[in-house]
Amino acid sequence: MATADVAVVGAGLAGLTAAIRLAEAGARVHVLAAGHATTHWAPGGIDLGALPDSRTSQEAIDRLAMVPGHPYGVLAAELPAALAWLRAVLAREGFELEGAPGDPLRAIPTAIGATRLAALLPAGMAGALPAWAPDETLVVCGPAGFRDFWPEAIAGALRRPSSWRGQTPPGRIEAVSVELPGLAGRRNLSSLDLARLFDDPAWRRAALEGIARAVAARSRAPGRVALPAILGLNDHPAALAAAREILPLLPFEVALAPPSVPGLRLYAVLRGALRRHGGRLQVGEAVHGTIDAAGRVAELRAPAAAREFVLSAGAVVLATGGIAGGGIVADGPATLREEVLGLPVDGPPAGNWLSDDALSPAGHPLETAGIRTDRHLRPVAPAGSTADGRPIAENVRVAGSLLAGQRYLRERCGDGVALASGVLAARKLAGVAR
Amino acid sequence: MARMTGPTRLPRIVDVLIVGGGATGAGLLRDLARRGLRCLLVEKGDLASGTSGRYHGLLHSGARYIARDPQAARECIAENAILRRIAPATIEETGGLYVATPDDPDDYVDAFADRCDAVNVPCDDEPLAALFRREPALNRQIRRAYRVPDASLEPWQLVEANLRDAADRGSQALPYHQVVGMERNGGFVSSVSIADLRSGTIERVVPRIIVSAAGAWAGRVAALAGIELRMSPGKGTMLVYNQRMTDTVIARCKPPGDGDIMVPVHTVAILGTTDIPVEDPDHYEVTPAEIEDLIYEGEKLFPDLRRMRILRAYAGVRPLYAAAEFARSGELAGGDRAISRAHAVIDHESRDGVANFVSIVGGKLTTYRLMAEQTADVVCAKLGVDQPCTTADEVLPGxxxxxxxxxxxxxxxxxxxxxxxxxxxxxxxxxxxRPMLEAFLDERMPCSLDDVRRGTRLGMGPCQGAFCTFRAAGVMAARTGGTVAAQAEPVEDELVAFLRERYRGTRPIAWGRQLQELWLSTGIYWGALGLDAFVSPGSEAGDGHG
Structure with a gap:
């Protein structure tokens, strides 16, 4: 039987944050995850909060903290320290996070020619943060035939002023496709294939020189060039430096549909940090556990290939994600279940899960479904029960988008909640470390 | 395909104007073209986007109708044989198995083979050991099984092939063209106004004869000519499963009812159907109760059905005509299924005093060719044309x-x-x-992403368009410089419309893996790609199509 001081279930931003913090504090940590998490498909920034009418992330955070039942009610105070910690972890690997919660939220172009609001982006994407000047040109540039980035479609949509959410667009928007070295006729490349090519110094120089020529033919300074987020997977800092050196305009990466290269970079940094502090990480195990009579979870079990895998742990951090991550499962049109421990799920009544409109700005009522906790992130008994609000599992802490009361997509608060709850969960469990 | 570019002063003169681009209209266009008539077909949506594109995909053997409607059963088996000859590329030879579960009545089971025999539907006993070896997911309580020549039939390719054959003979089909007015001159419709819904232009057409093949919408088309034709559209809801849990059409040995037939189609299997009268063929919802009913009944065939992943729910409207007529005379009893699905060619000369207007109503996709033939016979008699029908003998193109x-x-x-x-x-x-997509666009631009879906199956798999929609939009934009067509919608609006349309089918079955999939696609489009920037509040379409 494997043992650990703390078992962390889930390898997204929340789970890895909690795990690294605990490992830094000397705990023996074992992370178990059924699969890869939102790091592999999220757009790559750190979204702390953005509401349609909030000027800054901080404003959104402060407002969300006042919403009854929103995780920020407890977590907002943790954010500054959590963010400082993440910046330090990233800096160690040569990654920089630009922007701050108090900065204005900016309309950042996306791979369909829309924009999304962000204030805190990794260096590779941060070129999109400064406001656009009327004399600036935006050149949308992608590899010819790359199926996840279509410069003409993106530029066409970005030319509509309404795509910019009321912010000033660039004065001119151009589209250009470039044949990259050795790829003529190879059309079935993924963003990962291309990102790996950019890890090769010789290839990327040739590619960037080709891009530079094409961009120069379209536009002179001032301006910026939008590229798909493929500038290196394992050696992104060097690829980014080369792009800045060779291209005639400031480059910035644009988030793509999954798999997310910026997300994979973040995951690699966090995984590295965890391992450096002696934490273990096991992906591919869907675990289950039970709360015993004393209100504790003593072990987690997984049906591994040859024999059952059992992990005995002093405490558990549950960071399995919400419905998207698989932490919460709907067994039918009326039943929500928490996957690992069978915790009570707090959510809207059956029959009122989804909006009539797929794209309703208000979102779906079901988005708020999750696990309700106390201030210590312990799961609590459901509302209306005799034990309402009392913790039901002493040594369990819930983190990330599994927490009830948030709409992480509409409120764009998912990364902030993940970071802050990961940090808080780790602090609450610091006592179990030896 | 040639497009009308603007209002023309001179009306277009044709022999026959066909209203409705489903299987029947397409079959009629082909039939008349082969008899030497110059015809025009107009369809208000995409071709085969109505009932023909919203059925369960079954090529009937006739076994479903042996008890209630022997005439329909005879027609089905005859047309089944003809279609296998003239349209083999649209048919998958799945075979069909009628199985007796413990819930099915003994007398029906016992009489099944004799009844098939009486209407010439080939029927063989299937030994149970062979049945379970072939289809292991079936209920082990099944006590008897009969093999019949059911198959699955691809409607979009079938319609396409009929239209191509007609086009080769000088007849034309125009999607997104709607009849908006008819000019009556006494007992005669003298001209018809047709709106190009994409450009907004209106053209006048002067046909010698008008045929309404508008299915559930036939009442509205007739009304334009001042004719009262009461249709009684019946909604049939179907569930699309992620996998082919059977490679054979499976149906129950009992009078037709809800959730009693599973048809493997392409990569999926479709469970059908319900039958609920609807007021308006353009506005109907798939309800949770219908879905529960379908699954509850479907479990009698496949006990693990509830654990299988449903991709979407959708509904079509049956073009029922007789129901309304029976209702008028007070003879309706036992719900819609008691009514013959058999069709009727209505000559409005004798019925309503309009000499050059014909409606073809009722029927089913399997008998589309027969319906077209019988309608063409009426049209040809009126026009004094005595060419024989050749559609049963000549193989369709492609x-x-x-x-x-x-x-x-x-x-x-x-x-x-x-x-x-x-x-x-x-x-x-x-x-x-991309080459497959471009080949489709070469032929069909301007068109919508939803047209692309019907033409190529893009977006019909497990992700329901999450990963392919923006790519397809990008391919379209790369060809046109940002819009689907000069006067049509920008690609980004297409994207919004397509995702909304897909959601209508996912929403009623949003649980399990498909709910997770919905959350993933919302995460991609809303979270990563900022699609909400394209969404203006209150711009939601009110169309109920699933």
């Missing part, structure tokens, strides 16, 4: 050597054989490559 057993690998193999193995895969679920 049939090759037939399709046989369907597997997705066929698509891949055909593509790789042409050296396209490294072509960009636009839709991973259904293996739609």
């Amino acid at each position: 049939q090759g050597s037939g399709r046989g057993y369907y597997w997705l690998g066929d698509r891949l193999a055909a593509h790789e054989a042409t050296g396209g193995g490294d072509a960009a895969l636009i839709c991973e679920c259904e293996l739609v490559t």
